[in-house]
Structures are given as C-alpha cells and as structure tokens.
Amino acid sequence: MLQKKYFFKIVLTALLVLLPVQAWAAVVSKMRYSSSPTRVRIVLDVDEPVKFKDVKQGDAIVVNLEAAAAKELREKVKDPIIKSVVLKKDGRKASKLVVELNKEQQYKVFALQKPDRIVLDIYRILVSKNTVEQGKGLKYTFWQDDMEGLPIQMHILELAPDSGYSVRPFSGAIDKNGRGTLLKAANALGAKAAVNASYFDTSGWIIGNLKLDGEWLGMEDKARSAFVVAGKQPQIMKDLAYNGSVMLPTLGVKLPVKGINRERIAEDVVVYTHYFGPSTRTNAFGAEVRIKDGKVTEISTAGNMRLDKNSVVVSAHGANAKVLQQLKAGDRASVQQTLGSEAADKAELVLGAGPLLVENGKRNVRSASEQIAGDIAYGRAPRTAIGVKKDGTVILLVADGRRATSAGMTLEEVARYMIRLGAWSALNFDGGGSSEMVLNKKILNNPSDGRERAVSVGLGLFPKKN
Numbered sequence: 001m002l003q004k005k006y007f008f009k010i011v012l013t014a015l016l017v018l019l020p021v022q023a024w025a026a027v028v029s030k031m032r033y034s035s036s037p038t039r040v041r042i043v044l045d046v047d048e049p050v051k052f053k054d055v056k057q058g059d060a061i062v063v064n065l066e067a068a069a070a071k072e073l074r075e076k077v078k079d080p081i082i083k084s085v086v087l088k089k090d091g092r093k094a095s096k097l098v099v100e101l102n103k104e105q106q107y108k109v110f111a112l113q114k115p116d117r118i119v120l121d122i123y124r125i126l127v128s129k130n131t132v133e134q135g136k137g138l139k140y141t142f143w144q145d146d147m148e149g150l151p152i153q154m155h156i157l158e159l160a161p162d163s164g165y166s167v168r169p170f171s172g173a174i175d176k177n178g179r180g181t182l183l184k185a186a187n188a189l190g191a192k193a194a195v196n197a198s199y200f201d202t203s204g205w206i207i208g209n210l211k212l213d214g215e216w217l218g219m220e221d222k223a224r225s226a227f228v229v230a231g232k233q234p235q236i237m238k239d240l241a242y243n244g245s246v247m248l249p250t251l252g253v254k255l256p257v258k259g260i261n262r263e264r265i266a267e268d269v270v271v272y273t274h275y276f277g278p279s280t281r282t283n284a285f286g287a288e289v290r291i292k293d294g295k296v297t298e299i300s301t302a303g304n305m306r307l308d309k310n311s312v313v314v315s316a317h318g319a320n321a322k323v324l325q326q327l328k329a330g331d332r333a334s335v336q337q338t339l340g341s342e343a344a345d346k347a348e349l350v351l352g353a354g355p356l357l358v359e360n361g362k363r364n365v366r367s368a369s370e371q372i373a374g375d376i377a378y379g380r381a382p383r384t385a386i387g388v389k390k391d392g393t394v395i396l397l398v399a400d401g402r403r404a405t406s407a408g409m410t411l412e413e414v415a416r417y418m419i420r421l422g423a424w425s426a427l428n429f430d431g432g433g434s435s436e437m438v439l440n441k442k443i444l445n446n447p448s449d450g451r452e453r454a455v456s457v458g459l460g461l462f463p464k465k466n
Helices: 002-018 182-189 319-324 342-346 411-420
Strands: 026-035 039-046 052-057 060-065 073-075 082-089 095-101 107-112 117-123 128-135 138-147 150-159 165-171 193-196 210-212 215-218 224-230 233-240 243-248 253-256 269-272 287-292 295-300 312-316 334-338 349-352 356-359 383-388 394-399 425-428 437-439 457-463
Touching: 026 073, 026 082, 039 082, 039 095, 052 107, 060 117, 095 117, 150 437, 165 182, 165 210, 165 349, 182 193, 182 437, 182 457, 193 383, 193 394, 224 342, 224 425, 233 342, 233 356, 233 383, 233 425, 243 269, 253 319, 287 319, 312 319, 356 383, 356 411, 383 411, 394 411, 411 425
Parallel strands: none
Antiparallel strands: 026 039, 039 117, 052 060, 060 095, 073 082, 082 095, 107 117, 128 138, 138 150, 150 394, 165 457, 193 437, 193 457, 210 215, 210 349, 224 233, 224 349, 243 253, 243 334, 269 312, 287 295, 287 312, 356 425, 383 394, 383 425
C-alpha cells in the first residue's frame, strides 16, 4: 500500500511539471490594432479575465499582465505617434505589452468581456474636461473627448437651482419678432450667457410652442417636447400640442388659430401680440380685429394693424376674413389656448423644440413620434440641447460639428452625454449652423457656418433683480 501511495504521488508531480503554462495562466491568443482620428487602439485577446497594471517608462507605455502566458508578438503599427509595439513574456507566468511612442501621449487601459480583452487606447487629442466657476451658481465646462474614435468638443453651462440667474427666452431681433445674431441680442438685453433655442424659418417664423409670463409668442400643433418652468421649477415635458380658437359668441362661431406672430398666408387665422413688432405687417387682402378685455374694439380691412401690450389682433384671410368682417365694436370675443396639459397651461415659461432625448434618466430619443425632419433626426451635426437634473439644475450643451476638431453628434450621442452630465431629462434644440453659446459677451464655440447664423429665439441666463 505504501509503495502504491508513493507511485501516485510521483505520477501527479510529473503531470504537474509536464502541464503547459496554459493550465495555470490565461492565454493571450492575438494582438491587433486599429486607428481613428482620435486614437490608436491596441487589443489583446485573452481566453479568460486577466489582472493588469500599467506604468509609464519615459515615452513608453508598459502594461504588465499577471498570470498571462504569451509568445512574443510584434505589431507593425503604421502611425506617426507609435514607434513600436511588442508583447513578450515576463517570467514563467506573466507577460507585458510594451508600446514605445514617438512622444508622450494620453492613454487609457481597460478590460472588456464577452469575449475577454485588454484594451489600450492611445489618444492623439488631449482628452480634457475643464470647469470654471462663474459665480452665483453658474459654472462653465469645456469638454474635449474621444467619442468612440471621433473627436468632439462641447461647451456646457450648469445653473444651480438657487442661482443668481433666471432662464428666459428672447428674440434674436431683440425688441420684435425676427432674426438676429445671438451675441448681439444677448449683449443688448444684458444676458450673462445664452444659447440658440427654437426652430425657425428664414422669415423668423417660430416653429415651436413659446410662452413667456402667460403670453403666447409662438405655437406648434404637432405633439412635441418642451422646456417648461412651472412654479419656478424647471422640467422637460413631452406631447405638448397647441390648440387655439378665436371665440365669437355674438356670431355663434369659433375660428381655429393656425399661427401666432408669423406671416399670414391663405385661409389663415393668425393671432398677433406686441412681441411681433409695432404692427402686423399684413396686406389688405384680409380682415383684422383688435380684442381687448374680452371685446372687439377695432375692425380693419386695410391690414398692417398697430400692435400694443394691452390687446391682441386676430388677422384672417379668405372665408375666415369674411367672418371677422361681420363683427362690430363691442361684440364679445376672446382667444382660448391650450397645450393639452393643465401644468403646461399654467407654466410661466414654455419653450418647445424637440425631440425628447432623455426621460427618467434614460435615453428616449423620440424623433419619429415627434415628427422631426430627417435632416435633424439623423446623422452627426452641431447640436444644442437642454437638460434638467433631479435637483433642478439646468444644463445647456452646445457641441461643435462639421470640423476636423469636432465631428458633431447624433441625437443618441447627445442623449448619452446628457446622462453622463447627470440629466434626468433632456431636450434637443435647433442645431447645425444655428448652434451657438455665448458667455461674458464672447462666443465660446465655433459655429459651423464660419460665422454666427441669425436665429429667431435664444435662451438666456439673466441676473435676477434684487
């Protein structure tokens, strides 16, 4: 029995000696690389998870792999930042990856699973995130990042709930409806900072719901999302669709509102407020009535009726104009308007755009349901977006695009970065050549047109009055 016991012990010892290294160490089966505008990526394929530690040795990056066996592998990396790449044994049960650089670069090493890999990213660009406090609860961050192999530059403003600034939209044309450059308008109105906001057409026609201090400045009858401030609490609300009617009880008629503060077109009913400018700028091929305190006070077929802060003007064309012509001064009349949400109807501020990007802390890009045009919904472009954190902090983000230094973003990518910034909800604003951020009377980003594009609506941060 004793001899048999010793025999098995000898056999077991021999087997352990003869077993290949793979029996007690992970195996590096392959080394490969790829390059992109922002980085060189070196990948080691392993057959199981491996512990690693990276160190800098002069201009070389060394990644030590514990309990990992590998034969010597050399990769011919044809890239100006790389001198040589070699994976070699480091003792019996360890290996190391040595990457010699032509000059010092930023890098990151991390593990991936399913399948198991060790990844070394060496960056061409400076991946950085620099934040500067602006005082009174406002801070600005410049973020340059590697976005899955593409460069991206972002400008971010974060406004604390108890800040010394209020958030308000304003016209690009400063004191009337129309278009103008963001920097000029923000400076003229005294904004600390501003970004572009609503969609618009070339005439300055606001495309989106816009309400400020209880006054309607623009409308959109498609169900879309909006930035809303109700009871001084900022939030993003979805599925807000404008529905308005001009009520004429004397005639037993109600006319559907088709536009607010925009050009009157065929068979139209448009409501004008003082925000539009000094007058309606309409022609004589229609009819207009002034409504004040629930009554008709003036009727005209001459067009271009004067506007003031104490009344609204309803302007119509075609069959709707003939209805207005039947009215007399003193007849009862009113404009009823709703967004289909009691909370939004009572809100101090509604600023619509779309689509929704983030809902309850998760990506939910609603381009299809909000009927967003394809040139906005798809592809990478300069982007402007707004987000709200759980604590009420407002985030404004502008990402540059169409440049070698910044590729632009898809809406999905904007949503992901908003979540990384802590947004609980987020909304897309107008983008492309309109995307712009100003702070302290300076333009921070690089508008893709090569100059400022005249916009219809900006969103500004204004010092609160004591």
